[in-house]
Amino acid sequence: MSWLLVYPIVIPLLTAVLTYILRHNPAGRWISVAGTLALLLTSVMLLASVIREGVIAAQMSDWNAPFGITLVADYLSAVMVVITAITGLATVVYCLGEIPERLERSGFFALLQVLLMGVCGAFVTGDLFNLYVWFEVMLISSFGLLVMGGSREQLDGGVKYVTLNLVSTIMFLSGVGILYGITGTLNMADLHAAVREVENTGLLTTVAVMFLVAFGVKAALFPLFFWLPASYHTPPVAVSAIFAGLLTKVGVYALIRVFTLIFDQDVGYTHTLMLWMAVATMVMGVLGAAAMNDFRRILSFHIVSQIGYMILGLALFTPLGLLGAVFYLVHHIIVKANLFFIAGVAKRIGGSTDLSKLGGLYANAPVLAFLFLIPAFSLAGFPPLSGFWAKFLIVKAALDAQMWIVAGVALAVGLLTVFSMTKIWGAAFWPDHPEGTKPRLSDIPVFERLAMMLPVGALALLTCVIGLFPEPFVTFAETAAGQLLDPTDYISTVLGVQP
Amino acid sequence: MELLLAVTTGILTAVAVYLMLSKNLLRYLWGLVLLSNAVNFVIFLGGRLTPGAPPLIDEGEYAPVGEVANALPQALVLTAIVISFGLMAFALALIYRTYMTIGTVTSTEMRIAEPRPRKSESDE
Numbered sequence: 001m002s003w004l005l006v007y008p009i010v011i012p013l014l015t016a017v018l019t020y021i022l023r024h025n026p027a028g029r030w031i032s033v034a035g036t037l038a039l040l041l042t043s044v045m046l047l048a049s050v051i052r053e054g055v056i057a058a059q060m061s062d063w064n065a066p067f068g069i070t071l072v073a074d075y076l077s078a079v080m081v082v083i084t085a086i087t088g089l090a091t092v093v094y095c096l097g098e099i100p101e102r103l104e105r106s107g108f109f110a111l112l113q114v115l116l117m118g119v120c121g122a123f124v125t126g127d128l129f130n131l132y133v134w135f136e137v138m139l140i141s142s143f144g145l146l147v148m149g150g151s152r153e154q155l156d157g158g159v160k161y162v163t164l165n166l167v168s169t170i171m172f173l174s175g176v177g178i179l180y181g182i183t184g185t186l187n188m189a190d191l192h193a194a195v196r197e198v199e200n201t202g203l204l205t206t207v208a209v210m211f212l213v214a215f216g217v218k219a220a221l222f223p224l225f226f227w228l229p230a231s232y233h234t235p236p237v238a239v240s241a242i243f244a245g246l247l248t249k250v251g252v253y254a255l256i257r258v259f260t261l262i263f264d265q266d267v268g269y270t271h272t273l274m275l276w277m278a279v280a281t282m283v284m285g286v287l288g289a290a291a292m293n294d295f296r297r298i299l300s301f302h303i304v305s306q307i308g309y310m311i312l313g314l315a316l317f318t319p320l321g322l323l324g325a326v327f328y329l330v331h332h333i334i335v336k337a338n339l340f341f342i343a344g345v346a347k348r349i350g351g352s353t354d355l356s357k358l359g360g361l362y363a364n365a366p367v368l369a370f371l372f373l374i375p376a377f378s379l380a381g382f383p384p385l386s387g388f389w390a391k392f393l394i395v396k397a398a399l400d401a402q403m404w405i406v407a408g409v410a411l412a413v414g415l416l417t418v419f420s421m422t423k424i425w426g427a428a429f430w431p432d433h434p435e436g437t438k439p440r441l442s443d444i445p446v447f448e449r450l451a452m453m454l455p456v457g458a459l460a461l462l463t464c465v466i467g468l469f470p471e472p473f474v475t476f477a478e479t480a481a482g483q484l485l486d487p488t489d490y491i492s493t494v495l496g497v498q499p
Numbered sequence: 500m501e502l503l504l505a506v507t508t509g510i511l512t513a514v515a516v517y518l519m520l521s522k523n524l525l526r527y528l529w530g531l532v533l534l535s536n537a538v539n540f541v542i543f544l545g546g547r548l549t550p551g552a553p554p555l556i557d558e559g560e561y562a563p564v565g566e567v568a569n570a571l572p573q574a575l576v577l578t579a580i581v582i583s584f585g586l587m588a589f590a591l592a593l594i595y596r597t598y599m600t601i602g603t604v605t606s607t608e609m610r611i612a613e614p615r616p617r618k619s620e621s622d623e
Contacts, residue, residue, distance in 0.1 A: 129575055136582045143589055147596075155597045157612040159524065162590055166531055167519075169586070173579055174538045180572070181545025234612050 004049055005058045005071040007042040008081050008120035011035060016113035023107050029096060032109040036092045039116065040085035043078075050078040055483070055493040057126065065495050066187035070126035072494050075480035076326060080123040080253055083330055084246060086462075087337050088116045090455035091242040094341055097444070097451030098238050098348075103148055111148070114141040115242065122250050126494050128176055128186045131254065135172065135218070139165055142247060145239045146231060157231030164227040168217030175210035182207070189494035191262045192487060201266065208263040208270050215258065219251030221311060222280035225304045229288060232303070233296035233353070237344030240296060244303050245337035249329055252310050256325060259314060260484040267317055275315035279409050282308030286416040295343040295353040295428060298420050299336070302379065305413060306332050309394050312410065316397050322481035324393030327474060331378070331386040331466060338375040338459035342368065345452050346428055349439035355424065360433035365441045367453075369429050374460040376421040378467065381414045386466035389474065500548055504540055511537035524594050524604040528587070535583040539576045546572025 015035025022028035050056060050073050057072040059065055073081070092112065099108055118138030125131050147158040180186055182203060183194040198204050213224065220228040228248070232240050255274075263270055285305025292298045310332070313325025343353055345368055350358045362369040378385035381392075391414055398407035433439060441449060466473055483489060511533050518530030546569045554567040598604050601611065 129578075133578065133582070136586070140586065140589065143593070147593060150596065150600065152600055153612045155593070155600050156609050158593060159597050159606075159609065160612075162593055163524070163527060163531070166586060166590065167534075170531070170534050170538050173535075174541050177538060177542035177545045177572075177575075179545075180542065180575075181547075230613055 002049070002056050002058045004042065004046045005056065005073055005124055008039060008046065008085075008124060009117055011039045011042060012113045012117035012120065015039075016110045016117065019113060020107050020110035023105055023110065029092075029104065029109055032092050032113065033089075033096070035113060036085065036089045036116070039120075040082075040089055043081040043085040043120075046073060047078040047082050050075060055489045057493045065126075066185050066190035069130050070187060070189070070494050071124045072126035072189070072490065073124055074483045074490050075476065076253070076256070076484060077123045079326075079330060079476065079480065080249075081120050083333050084116060084119050084123065087242060087245045087333055088112075090337060090341070090459055091238050091245075093451055094241065094344070094455045095238045095451075097448035098236060098344060103236070106148065108145070108148060111141045111144045112242070115145065115246075119246050119250055123253060126188050128179070128188055128191070132169075132172055132176055135169065135250075135254075138247065138250065139169065142243065146235050146243075148239075149236065151234070153234040157234035160227050161231040164217065168214050168224075171210055171217070172214035175207050175214060178203070178210070179207050187494070188257070188261055189487070189491040192491055195262055195265060204263070205266045205269055208259075208266065209273070211258050211263065212255070212270065212274065215251045215255045216277065217251075218248065219255060219311070220248050220281075220304050220307055221277050222284050222304075222308070223277075225281065225285070225307075228304060229297060229300045232300040233294060237296075237340060237347065240300075241337045241340035241344070244299065244340050245333045248303060248307055249333055252307060252314075252325075252329060255311065256314050256322070256484065260322070261487050261490070264317075271315045271317050274311055275403075275406065278308045278311035278315050279406055280308075281305065281311065282409060282413045286413045286420070289420045290416060290423075293355050295346060295355060295358070295424060296340065297353075298355075298424060299339050299343060302417065302420065303336060305417065306336070306379070308413070309391065309410065312406065313394050313397060316401050316403070318397055318401060319478075319481050319485060320393065320400060321397035322484055323474070323477045324390065324397050326477040326480045326484075327393055328390040330473070330477075331390045331463075334459050334462050334466075335375045335378045335387060338456060338463070339372075339379065341452070341456045341459070342372050342375070345441075345456065346439075348452070349441060349443050350428065350433065351435075351437075351439070355427035357434060358428040359431045360437070360439055362429040363432070364438045368441060368456075371453075371456050371460050372425070372429065374463055376424070378463045380418040380421055384467045386463045386470070388467065389470045393474075501544065504544055504548070508537050508540040508544070511540070522605050522607055524597075524606055527606070528590055528594060531590070532583075532587055535579070535587070539579055542575050542579065543572050546575075 019028045019032045055074045057070055060069045118134050121134035122131055143162055146161055147154050182198055185191055185194050217224045282305050285301050289298045289301035310325045310328045313321040347353045352358055378387035381387045395407050395410050515530040515534035518526045549568055551566045551568040554563055554570040556563050
């Protein structure tokens with residue numbers, strides 16, 4: 001059995017335990033950094049091994065599939081684990097500069113590691129009920145991170161986040177229950193064949209829509225997204241960043257996995273529904289962002305809008321569409337987390353995230369202004385940054401499917417994204433600070449400045465690399481999309497591997 | 500027996516939805532508790548109700564002899580109960596803390612994270 005599949009779950013768990021024990025000790029935070037580095041290292045090894053050998057699987061506790069729990073990694077899972085580790089590392093380093101000792105003492109870093117464990121677990125599991133369990137791990141740690149500190153805004157946003165996500169969880173669980181009732185299995189590879197033998201296809205489509213709603217809440221799809229802009233701007237910036245980067249993407253990943261591997265028998269209904277949900281998500285998100293006047297709240301609405309593009313790729317259900325969805329997923333996590341980090345630095349030196357109380361960042365912190373432009377332009381889809389290729393692939397897929405309106409909406413939403421980004425630029429960077437202060441990066445102590453700027457620089461560099469050399473990434477996403485559309489390898493590996 | 504459980508599930512869901520439509524967060528939470536129990540019934544029913552012996556395997560055998568109960572849904576329900584217990588405990592603590600800090604559990608009055616937009620000069 002391949003231990004590489006177990007590391008992404010075990011390493012964050014051990015790190016969480018150690019950092020919790022050492023939460024009163026300054027060493028705790030460094031263990032957190034070291035643990036996340038180890039996670040990155042092993043996840044890259046996992047990716048290398050998947051590229052070398054194809055899909056790999058491992059049976060837990062010596063039970064053969066489909067009876068036991070299988071961990072499995074194909075191209076998509078492996079790259080998602082790597083990107084989780086990258087975002088996790090960037091966040092942990094950023095936390096060194098932002099998180100006050102008060103939060104550290106109540107176990108902040110330990111919760112962050114539990115979150116990473118939940119996310120990685122959701123990406124590598126091959127069992128539907130196990131996926132539910134990982135969702136819960138992720139959810140309970142995100143609840144904690146969101147309200148830690150206990151300010152009025154946090155509690156207000158936290159209540160909405162918690163209550164609505166619990167509904168989605170219950171929906172997911174009842175979908176799992178009914179699916180088990182009609183097929184008798186919960187192993188995803190086994191389900192692929194099992195759903196084809198179900199005679200009552202109407203019931204199956206109903207279950208499919210239950211999963212669409214459950215994961216749609218997690219992924220913040222229209223009309224289920226409203227918990228996200230209500231809560232994502234309230235916690236510490238580092239928490240916003242990792243939530244923005246990873247949590248909704250787990251929902252997108254789950255949608256991609258379930259709607260390619262299991263529910264692809266009634267594409268005409270489910271995927272058409274998804275298509276229009278995706279279009280509405282793009283439009284609503286970007287319009288919401290245009291109405292906002294706060295750095296982080298604009299970014300929160302943009303998460304919603306960008307989710308629409310990914311789901312659009314899935315809903316088109318063509319090789320190019322899925323290719324675009326996978327590429328978009330990777331690009332978006334990096335860019336979005338980075339924009340939140342920058343919002344955090346702007347808040348630190350400018351004193352607020354409210355655009356009417358910010359200013360003077362271009363004149364006094366030109367490095368930050370330059371670093372803002374990279375992810376901002378990438379988000380809007382300017383060449384030669386990563387966002388251009390991501391949008392290009394999705395729009396091309398829509399045009400190839402002769403969905404002219406959909407392609408037009410996708411392009412118009414890109415234009416409105418530029419509008420929001422220039423709004424941030426025009427309020428926070430361009431004019432003088434309203435109170436006449438000069439927000440300089442050198443106001444932050446050296447160590448904290450380094451901890452906050454290092455992740456921003458690294459992620460911006462990654463955005464440029466993907467943008468300038470898209471070829472290997474597109475080829476990779478192409479293979480990932482191929483595996484999703486033709487899961488023969490996935491199924492034979494899962495069902496064929498002996499413990 | 501199936502019919503009885505199915506009807507119970509339906510009633511539980513109806514009561515839960517009624518409670519969850521309330522503005523009061525505490526009522527909403529009780530609704531969630533009932534709903535998560537209804538889902539446990541769904542999983543339990545999904546595994547079919549079979550009167551049978553406990554699924555124990557005799558020493559030296561590889562499979563149980565005769566008809567035995569399906570153990571998997573019970574394991575799933577047990578996991579779900581434990582998880583939902585933890586989540587509900589957290590949610591209750593959160594709502595209590597919110598009440599102590601903000602002073603209300605009425606959802607329509609909770610506009611702190613998303614204040615109504617300030618009126619512009621022209622409206623006044």
